[in-house]
Amino acid sequence: MKTRTPRERRQERTRHDILTAAIDIIAEEGADQLSLREIARRIDYSPAALYRHFDSKEAIVDAVCNEANRRLGDSLAIVPETLPPVEYLIELGMAYLRFADENPQHFHFIATWQIPMPPDVTREDIEQAAEDPDDPFSRLYRGIRRGIDAGKLHVRPGYGALEMAFSVWAMAHGMAVLQTQRLGRMPIDFPTANRQALADFIAGMGIV
Structure with missing residues (x-):
């Protein structure tokens, strides 16, 4: 089994934090209110940096749907x-x-x-x-x-x-x-x- 690097573990944690924030927003306010800016605010991340993990809001929604x-x-x-x-x-x-x-x-x-x-x-x-x-x-x-x-x-x-x-x-x-x-x-x-x-x-x- 391949050992993950520290960078890979950080990326996985960040993706998890992004999806957790997204599902929280959807549950609280509805999917229409989901925005990259609000996700970034909740996880103390810059909106632009989110694109390192997901290329769009739709990609985040797809990931939430899959989960x-x-x-x-x-x-x-x-x-x-x-x-x-x-x-x-x-x-x-x-x-x-x-x-x-x-x-x-x-x-x-x-x-x-x-x-x-x-x-x-x-x-x-x-x-x-x-x-x-x-x-x-x-x-x-x-x-x-x-x-x-x-x-x-x-x-x-x-x-x-x-x-x-x-x-x-x-x-x-x-x-x-x-x-x-x-x-x-x-x-x-x-x-x-x-x-x-x-x-x-x-x-x-x-x-x-």
């Missing part, structure tokens, strides 16, 4: 895909909720940053993307497909695997948003309530 997706992917990857389909989907939803609770700033970024999707995306494109073993949505989509193939989930007119995956994601995401905001202060045993809500919702997709 947020990496953390989310790592959280979901803990759930074994060998679990029975329904149990897998419930545990995947619970993992998403834990990610939001343990990574509130990165979750806020995912919840608010508009990631562009091609206007002409097709179901075939999504089927191909589902082959990506690490993509968060693809994990959910594959789990839905397994549930359908096992006869645990039932396709209806206009409501197939893609619609089911969207619905489960929307439910888990909605609960996560509410629980990381003011409603998270309610006197509720959220892990128990979350698990039951996911189980009931997914069970409904199995009713013929």
Whole structure:
């Protein structure tokens, strides 16, 4: 394993400080308020010197996006895909909720940053993307497909695997948003309530 030089370690620390400041600003003020000047002010750095590490604000946002997706992917990857389909989907939803609770700033970024999707995306494109073993949505989509193939989930007119995956994601995401905001202060045993809500919702997709 190559030993990093002192300069490389300093560069890594500076990049980490830049991204930490960026995610703090996005969480506090929104992505539209992110600026190189404010990042530099927070880490006591000159705006011009930031260009030694990132060539633009967009590059910083991309790096934050990659880090947020990496953390989310790592959280979901803990759930074994060998679990029975329904149990897998419930545990995947619970993992998403834990990610939001343990990574509130990165979750806020995912919840608010508009990631562009091609206007002409097709179901075939999504089927191909589902082959990506690490993509968060693809994990959910594959789990839905397994549930359908096992006869645990039932396709209806206009409501197939893609619609089911969207619905489960929307439910888990909605609960996560509410629980990381003011409603998270309610006197509720959220892990128990979350698990039951996911189980009931997914069970409904199995009713013929």
